[in-house]
Amino acid sequence: MTTIQRVTGMQDVLPEDRRYWDWIIATATDLSTRYGFQRIDLPIIEYTDLFSRGMGTASDVFVQKEMYTIEEPDGSSITLRPEFTAGVMRAYLQDGMASWPSPQKLFLIGPIFRRERPQAGRYRQHSQFNAEILGEMDPAADLEVMLLAMNLYRGLGYSNLTFQLNSTGCPVCKPGYIAELKSYLATHLDRLEDIDKERLAKNPLRVLDSKEQGMDELLAGAPHIVDYLCDDCQAHFDDLRAMLDALGQSYTVNFRLVRGIDYYTKTVFEVWAEGIGAQAALCGGGRYDGLSEAIGGPPTPGVGFGSGIERIVLGLQEMGIEPPEDEQATILIAHFGGATKETAVQLTYRLREANIAARLAFARGKRSMKSQMREANRNGAKFVLVIGESEVADDTVTVRPLEGGEQVTIPSAEIVEWLQG
Numbered sequence: 513m514t515t516i517q518r519v520t521g522m523q524d525v526l527p528e529d530r531r532y533w534d535w536i537i538a539t540a541t542d543l544s545t546r547y548g549f550q551r552i553d554l555p556i557i558e559y560t561d562l563f564s565r566g567m568g569t570a571s572d573v574f575v576q577k578e579m580y581t582i583e584e585p586d587g588s589s590i591t592l593r594p595e596f597t598a599g600v601m602r603a604y605l606q607d608g609m610a611s612w613p614s615p616q617k618l619f620l621i622g623p624i625f626r627r628e629r630p631q632a633g634r635y636r637q638h639s640q641f642n643a644e645i646l647g648e649m650d651p652a653a654d655l656e657v658m659l660l661a662m663n664l665y666r667g668l669g670y671s672n673l674t675f676q677l678n679s680t681g682c683p684v685c686k687p688g689y690i691a692e693l694k695s696y697l698a699t700h701l702d703r704l705e706d707i708d709k710e711r712l713a714k715n716p717l718r719v720l721d722s723k724e725q726g727m728d729e730l731l732a733g734a735p736h737i738v739d740y741l742c743d744d745c746q747a748h749f750d751d752l753r754a755m756l757d758a759l760g761q762s763y764t765v766n767f768r769l770v771r772g773i774d775y776y777t778k779t780v781f782e783v784w785a786e787g788i789g790a791q792a793a794l795c796g797g798g799r800y801d802g803l804s805e806a807i808g809g810p811p812t813p814g815v816g817f818g819s820g821i822e823r824i825v826l827g828l829q830e831m832g833i834e835p836p837e838d839e840q841a842t843i844l845i846a847h848f849g850g851a852t853k854e855t856a857v858q859l860t861y862r863l864r865e866a867n868i869a870a871r872l873a874f875a876r877g878k879r880s881m882k883s884q885m886r887e888a889n890r891n892g893a894k895f896v897l898v899i900g901e902s903e904v905a906d907d908t909v910t911v912r913p914l915e916g917g918e919q920v921t922i923p924s925a926e927i928v929e930w931l932q933g
Contacts (some may be wrong), residue, residue, distance in 0.1 A: 521628075521636030523822070532825040533639075535835040537621055539667050540641045540819075544619040547660050549643055552618050554599045556625075560589035566598030566807045567773045568715070578626040592625035595773065596642040597800060597816060598807065604646050605809040614647035621821075635822060644816035651752040654779045654799060654815050655759075661783050661795055661817045662761070668824065669833040670794070672786040675756070675763035678737070679749040680717065680770060682777045683802065685742035690716050692735045703730055717770040736767040748778050771796065775803040779815065785827070794827065795819035842869045843931070844888040847899045849878040856899040859909065859924070866928045888914060897927070 518524060525533060541551070560581055580592040593599055600618060603609070609616050620642045627636055643660050645653045658675060665673055681689060694716050697704065703726060704712065704719070711718040720731060741749065756763050763781075771780050780798035797817025804812035828834075843863065847856035856872060863870040871891060873884045881898070888896045898910040907924045922930050 519636075521630040523635050523637075529825060531835045532828060533821060536668065536821055536824050537641070540619070540621065540664055543660060543664055543667060544643060547617070547643075547656065549617040549619040549660075552600075552603065552620060553622065554593070554596070554603055554620065556593055556623060557590050558593055558599055558602065560591040562598050562602055562807060563591055563594060566601065566775060566803055567595065568775065568806075578628050580625050580627055594626050595624055596620050596622075596640060596818060597644065597773075597775070597814070598803065600642070600644050600816075601646070601800075601803050601809070601812070601814065602807060604812070605804065605807070610647070610810070610812065615653065616646045617644075618646070619643045634820070639821040640818045641821060642816060642818045644814060646814045647812060648815070649801075649813045651748050651779070652755065654752050654781075655755050657797060657815055657817050658756075658781055658783075659759075659761070661781075661797065661819060664819065665783060665785070665794055665824075668828060669831070670785050670827065673762075673794075674784050675761065676766040676769050676782045676784050676793070677753070677756075677763045678766055678769040678780050679741055679745055679778050680776055680780055680798070681737055681741055681745050685740055685745055686737075686777075689735065689737045689740035692740065693717070693719070696734050700730055703727075720768040720770050731768060734767075738765065738767060745778055752779060771798055775800040775806060777801045781817075794823065838869075842871065842891065842893045843895045843897055844871045844873055844884065844891065844893040845897045845899065846873050846881060846884040846888075847875070848881075848901070849875060851904050852899045852901060855904050856897075859897065859899065859927070863928065863931070866932070868928065868931055885912075895931075 544551070560579070563579065579594050582590050584590060600620065604616065621639070623637050623639050625637050628634070630636060641664070643657055645657060662673060662675070680686060694712065697712055697716070697719060701709065705722075705724045708719050708722050708724055708727070711722075719727075720734065722731070738749070753763075753765075769780055769782060770776075776798045778799040778801065780796070782796035783794045784792045785794055786792065795817055797815070799813070799815040801811070801813045803814060804810060845856045845860045845863075847853045853875070860870045860872040871893065873879065873887060885896060894913065894915055896912040896914065898912060900910070902908075903910055903921075903924075908921050909924050909927045910919060910921050911927075911930075912919050
């Protein structure tokens, strides 16, 4: 019988990698709180209509059939969430947040699911950190989520960071630009691969993001959307750029930058880094002022971004950046069985109650000290507390440092204070 393997495109996060995850999540949480964001959590399953109406059936998620959808016995259709933002807007409307003081600044951390081709740092189940501002039109809200994204990566040790920036217009000016883009591409259909022909028919803006061979040269002559913006979109874009300039934030206006989901309007951005391989884009987001109406709500502006945690981990490992060491000393309690084991068990739980990280050496009978010392080294212990027959008799603990220093014997009643000192 063959051993069952994990599902293709999924991953196991083992303790060595979990160190990175915990650090990233703690950094994102601390930064978000300092920016005035509050955490919410949403179901991982929503009605499929939320995504078909919110993201648009012309989005890449639908065009490339990436969703995990289940038909229920009652005829309803539910889907494992392929992204966060539509669910955030659904909760905002359903849970009455629209009546709370505006804006609502929210962040989320959790898994999303897409049936896509697995690749480095991208899995069919992958986790994201998302930050969203709902109920605010001010371009300063765009700036805030952009800087939250940028400073997350800076705080983790990334360098050589810059923004890629564009405006995708709004329902007033976007249709005119799309017509010009389609007209241009229609004269070069013979140079488009099938996937780009499908995008041209369903979501022409996505052709600008094509990675197919020869498209860089072809798109160099395509019209730029910033030349077709209405007055409102132009003013919004100019205001955002002025604030970035005033803060000395590096950015490049990239006319090919679009997002793969239909709900984006006006600002779209990505954070790029040099020196992390072919994937320069670390994360991205933008404004989605039409999303609420698409799912049946009143007009509600919003802006946010999403960042894949697996991609962050991969980048940190490629750059050789390690998570900070745990400042608390890890301790192994060693013993020789019998009465020494009983005393070691009592000491272990006394240390834990005092918030000291302690690991008990397991043994059904006697176990060599050499074996227990190897265990201490494998687990990065800073001290081994030895409980032998003489320690039991004298009510003491022998402390062996593993990082230099002399072995000492401490009265058992004083060991907690000694370790905390």
